[in-house]
Amino acid sequence: MRQILLLLLLLLMFSAIPLWAAVEIAPRGKNPVLLEDVYQQKGVPYIAIEDALDAVGLSGHWNSIKHTFRIRTRRGWAEISPASSFLKLAGNYYPLQKKPRFIDGRLRVTDHFILNQLSLLVGRPIYFRNLDPDSDTPVAEEKNTLEQLFAFLLNKKTKSSGPLVRAVVIDAGHGGLDPGVIAASGFKEKELNLQVAKKLAKQLKMKLGVTIYLSRDGDYELSLEQRLEPASKDDVDLWLLIHAQASLSSELRGVNLFVRSEGVANSLLTEQEINNSVDSSSLKLADQLALSLRQAGIRVNGIYPSPLLYLGRGSLPTVQIELGYLSNQEELLQLQDDNYQNQLVQALFQGIRSYAKQLKGER
Structure with a gap:
């Protein structure tokens, strides 16, 4: 009985952990960079912002005082935060489909952020490919x-x-x-x-x-x-x-x-x-x-x-x-x-x- 309970506990623990995935990112026309430190949650890949920036030739850092992540661009500093649904740049606010999230100690953004906001920061389209698109497909439930x-x-x-x-x-x-x-x-x-x-x-x-x-x-x-x-x-x-x-x-x-x-x-x-x-x-x-x-x-x-x-x-x-x-x-x-x-x-x-x-x- 104790072995069964232990097995159930382990299953619950692992079911709550996001699944690993892998993606390829690059500015359009450049060789893609493989990123493997990626988490997949409910079909959405979450990529560490530092890795994504490095893949497209940008840089940034976490501001521990303001609790924001700052991204260096040609138009000045852009800012995102896990507490905000907006990207801030030059006094303007741009809505994000999903907030950045801390997962496993790193701030992560979605593929939508990379294809939209990040491509605008770079100034050119970005190639993005999810190599594990179905690694966390939700189980079908009764229609609500x-x-x-x-x-x-x-x-x-x-x-x-x-x-x-x-x-x-x-x-x-x-x-x-x-x-x-x-x-x-x-x-x-x-x-x-x-x-x-x-x-x-x-x-x-x-x-x-x-x-x-x-x-x-x-x-x-x-x-x-x-x-x-x-x-x-x-x-x-x-x-x-x-x-x-x-x-x-x-x-x-x-x-x-x-x-x-x-x-x-x-x-x-x-x-x-x-x-x-x-x-x-x-x-x-x-x-x-x-x-x-x-x-x-x-x-x-x-x-x-x-x-x-x-x-x-x-x-x-x-x-x-x-x-x-x-x-x-x-x-x-x-x-x-x-x-x-x-x-x-x-x-x-x-x-x-x-x-x-x-x-x-x-x-």
Whole structure:
């Protein structure tokens, strides 16, 4: 009996320990560096920040007084902390998908940090390969409410009769304790998202007479399940996610449109590969939005597949609209201007109306 209890205790101890993994990292065009001091937790690799920096030619150190890790870049010192969901650089704050974590005595970051924030610090794309992607795959469990919402949305069917667009969900990103991007002036992304979402909702209700579901109508935080819930309604035909972004380069500006990726996470795909990798209904909607924005004189950088959207696959036309860069001072002032917001909203409205007309021609 004591041997059985000892065996169970050992199993519990080892099950709580993160699994080791290995990754390859390098600036694009350089020979990859193999890193083996990597922990895999729930499918997410955690890489020691010092190792990642060394692999891409940067350096940094832990500040024991401020409890932050400082990274030396060409634009000055960047800072991250296990207590913060932001990277700080030159007075700007950039949101992180996951906080850095101390594991086995070392501060570690995820693959998302390396592919996004670290690549911007380096100033070029970074090659990243997880050599053990399935070493910590969670055991499948019975579907919960959130999973049922996913399943419903992934299987929404295009209607063959009735109004072309019956209802639209507009998701104003972030909210409450989650501010999104924070500009150097203190202006928060969550404020812009809600302002534009409300204006677009009003235009669609007044001019198209469609039902509008706002994920939030005030400054409060939502769970993922709460954001998904409006899109699960039977009459919803379009899903728009309103966001803004920031860059370590103050020169970047313009609108970026993201559509659901069909399992493709490489940002360096060819145009044909992008067209083959995204949901076609979402791409048609994004095309019309981009055309209307450009016709209104608003810069659109492009349409991109995003593995980070809530849904990886599905038939509900979904576009994430990044309205501009809060890190660009000129564009920040524009985005805060009521007249420019109205210009953006009018262009988005025209894009949605053009998409509805396109559907009518295809029916």
